[in-house]
Amino acid sequence: MTPPGGIDPAVFRRAAGCFATGVSIVAAEDEQGMRVGVTANSFVSVSLEPPLVSVALARSLVSMPVFERASHFAISVLAEGDETLAARFASRGADKWSETACERGLGGAPLIEGAVATFECERYAMHDGGDHHILLGRVIGLSCASSRRPLIFHGGAFARLAALEQRQGA
Template sequence: MNPPRKAQPPSFSAREFRAALGMFATGVTIVTARTAQGELVGLTANSFNSVSLDPPLVLWSLARAAGSLPAFSTGSHYAINILAADQKDLAERFALKGADRWGGVGFAEGAGGAPLLAGAAASFECYNRSRYEEGDHVIFVGEVERCTHRGGASPLLFHGGRFFTEHAL
């Protein structure tokens, strides 16, 4: 028996799919880069995941319609900043369209000029290794050149459309 050549059409709406995805709790990141012209680029993303320990690889995804897609697609490096629990305001600011995202934000310059946000729980400085177009998003795979983390920092979490902090069970 041959397997089907194509997935069956979904039996759910986009709204139902989004609600189901929201049941998966994630951390919150801000992915940052600097364009060839020196412009700072950054956005809030929770589509971050580890891929490989050897070599050290991580992934994240970005909507094809995002205005920052050209900057992330053509740049050599980006940084993934895992937000700490006290950085909720920063997560919201970098999620807004048309907002002044960088005003008053402290950062250090990482690989390729990618900003490393002050106060982040962890950061990954990534070489822009590969990209895969799937559906309405582009999946970015970064090869981690450097990483840091703050021991004892509580991460900012996202679940069901709301922000949370960690609580040990």
């Protein structure tokens, strides 16, 4: 059913899926030390001065109250081979942390070990984004393992960067 305004949500989702993205896990910790995390492909750098990043989080997330209150959060960019990890963090009700190697970052936010990059953030702002919240973070710590290739999502499925292989071999 096409809503008022004329854009069918299924067609919109399919068109948005034509844009290849990286895959990340956004994580935070509540006041009692309980970790929460969710797979996201909506991560983007926003500003260099100050260093800001954003991620869109569905309002319907069970863990949304933690993200709404958290002073800090982390974004871990996943690597090729992390498809199972990405799927586990995308699932509701899954035991996300028992088999996930992580360390406690700045402000308590969990950092996924083996990530291509991590961005440790203090909350900068949260804005309305329709059925999502747009969470902005000021980057206060980061790491980058440039030897690992990122996990890619395109057209509703995980993909690999063949062009990167060609560049590295040249």
